[in-house]
Amino acid sequence: MVDKKKQNWAGCPIRFGMSQFGDKWSFLIIRDLMFKGRKYYSEFLEAGEGISTNILASRLADLEHNGIVSKRQDAVKRSKNIYSLTEKGIALMPMMLAMIDWAERYDDQTEVPAEFARKLRQTPEALQKELLNLLENN
Amino acid sequence: MVDKKKQNWAGCPIRFGMSQFGDKWSFLIIRDLMFKGRKYYSEFLEAGEGISTNILASRLADLEHNGIVSKRQDAVKRSKNIYSLTEKGIALMPMMLAMIDWAERYDDQTEVPAEFARKLRQTPEALQKELLNLLENN
DNA sequence: GAATTAAACTTGCAAAAAACAAGTAATTAT
DNA sequence: ATAATTACTTGTTTTTTGCAAGTTTAATTC
Numbered sequence: 001m002v003d004k005k006k007q008n009w010a011g012c013p014i015r016f017g018m019s020q021f022g023d024k025w026s027f028l029i030i031r032d033l034m035f036k037g038r039k040y041y042s043e044f045l046e047a048g049e050g051i052s053t054n055i056l057a058s059r060l061a062d063l064e065h066n067g068i069v070s071k072r073q074d075a076v077k078r079s080k081n082i083y084s085l086t087e088k089g090i091a092l093m094p095m096m097l098a099m100i101d102w103a104e105r106y107d108d109q110t111e112v113p114a115e116f117a118r119k120l121r122q123t124p125e126a127l128q129k130e131l132l133n134l135l136e137n138n
Numbered sequence: 139m140v141d142k143k144k145q146n147w148a149g150c151p152i153r154f155g156m157s158q159f160g161d162k163w164s165f166l167i168i169r170d171l172m173f174k175g176r177k178y179y180s181e182f183l184e185a186g187e188g189i190s191t192n193i194l195a196s197r198l199a200d201l202e203h204n205g206i207v208s209k210r211q212d213a214v215k216r217s218k219n220i221y222s223l224t225e226k227g228i229a230l231m232p233m234m235l236a237m238i239d240w241a242e243r244y245d246d247q248t249e250v251p252a253e254f255a256r257k258l259r260q261t262p263e264a265l266q267k268e269l270l271n272l273l274e275n276n
Numbered sequence: 277g278a279a280t281t282a283a284a285c286t287t288g289c290a291a292a293a294a295a296c297a298a299g300t301a302a303t304t305a306t
Numbered sequence: 307a308t309a310a311t312t313a314c315t316t317g318t319t320t321t322t323t324g325c326a327a328g329t330t331t332a333a334t335t336c
Contacts, residue, residue, distance in 0.1 A: 103151030
């Protein structure tokens with residue numbers, strides 16, 4: 001759970017960020033939504049990270065509560081829900097890309113495609129536009 | 139504790155990042171080191187976030203183990219240890235700045251100084267150089 | 277130089293959260 | 307009508323955190 005009670009978590013930007021999306025599972029869900037095209041509960045589960053069903057439900061609810069993710073019913077299959085990033089969630093892209101850049105440098109087993117890393121360093125704005133387009137047309 | 143066992147956390151850049159520094163307390167420690175000029179165990183404790191002594195010790199050890207933070211004895215007072223960011227830790231600055239930028243936008247109680255936010259958006263590279271200089275001369 | 281104080285932890289225990297396994301409810305397909 | 311999907315919820319065990327107190331080494335103070 002991403003702290004709600006206790007102190008007020010606002011004020012400091014790092015503390016605020018951590019209170020809004022700051023745990024392992026939330027980051028992985030945002031990754032799935034932002035870069036992997038996943039949008040169903042079952043797709044997050046099957047991403048293979050090993051998240052439990054109760055934790056996934058809890059994190060999705062937190063992210064929705066914090067206005068980072070929104071949830072709507074699938075028009076075709078009404079038993080499915082479509083999760084997507086809000087504008088506030090999409091605005092996390094620069095942070096996520098900075099993290100990817102860092103990890104690509106320091107993880108010797110990185111799976112970041114070389115071409116992606118190259119674009120990220122040489123034409124970051126173009127890459128970001130490209131990714132934003134993908135997000136909007138899904 | 140930032141996962142060590144179980145799966146291999148390498149590969150995916152987001153998963154790798156979270157395994158290296160991905161919890162609330164680690165982020166706050168990195169913040170203290172990067173932006174607040176704090177470097178002693180006691181200073182992290184007294185930062186007022188409410189971290190417990192055992193957790194602080196554990197997180198510092200993890201960050202050191204992951205090569206993000208280094209520890210050395212204070213030359214003057216040898217009972218004190220000086221913690222500082224390694225090059226790998228300093229390389230997290232773009233990510234931290236992106237998070238600050240985001241939080242400044244979405245936290246209506248943000249404490250980010252307006253001047254800082256302005257620089258962050260208008261002349262990010264200059265701001266970063268400025269911050270790096272501060273880091274090196276401490 | 278002996279006794280406090282300071283600084284950085286460690287240890288033990290209770291409380292909270294996460295992981296695991298199973299079950300339920302509402303569609304949708306057969 | 308029956309079985310299978312999908313998205314959860316519930317109950318229990320395990321792990322992690324939070325809290326309080328204690329230990330160790332070095333530095334002051336008396």
